[in-house]
Amino acid sequence: MNVQRNMAKRHEKTPEWVEQRRTVAPWVDVYENPQELLLMADMPGVNKDAVNIRLDKNQLTLEGAVKDPELSGEAGFMFSRTFLIPNGIDPDRIAAKLKHGVLTVHLPKHDKLRPRQITVTDG
Numbered sequence: 001m002n003v004q005r006n007m008a009k010r011h012e013k014t015p016e017w018v019e020q021r022r023t024v025a026p027w028v029d030v031y032e033n034p035q036e037l038l039l040m041a042d043m044p045g046v047n048k049d050a051v052n053i054r055l056d057k058n059q060l061t062l063e064g065a066v067k068d069p070e071l072s073g074e075a076g077f078m079f080s081r082t083f084l085i086p087n088g089i090d091p092d093r094i095a096a097k098l099k100h101g102v103l104t105v106h107l108p109k110h111d112k113l114r115p116r117q118i119t120v121t122d123g
Contacts, residue, residue, distance in 0.1 A: 022077040034115045037089065037107040043079045044101035051103060053096055058085045062103060
């Protein structure tokens with residue numbers, strides 16, 4: 001009985017087997033204009049269905065899995081990169097597209113933060 005208890009404790013401490021993939025940080029260009037921040041991440045070999053984008057508080061995480069054995073071997077690998085997003089980004093309007101291995105993420109600024117022209121009147 002004591003042996004079974006020790007085996008149960010040892011089993012609880014043993015980590016579960018999880019398939020591990022090599023993770024690579026993609027090259028990313030960041031641009032800013034008056035309307036938005038724009039992220040362009042190089043993710044060659046990633047299909048649209050293998051992309052995962054998460055926004056948690058002020059952290060934006062981009063992930064993409066490469067499953068093509070010709071590009072990555074049998075196990076494949078992951079692209080993964082996390083960014084701190086500044087205040088003033090409208091989270092409800094974030095949009096992304098994947099075209100020719102480049103993931104483009106549009107991070108629109110809130111209207112209040114956009115520059116605007118002030119009209120000057122006479123008098």
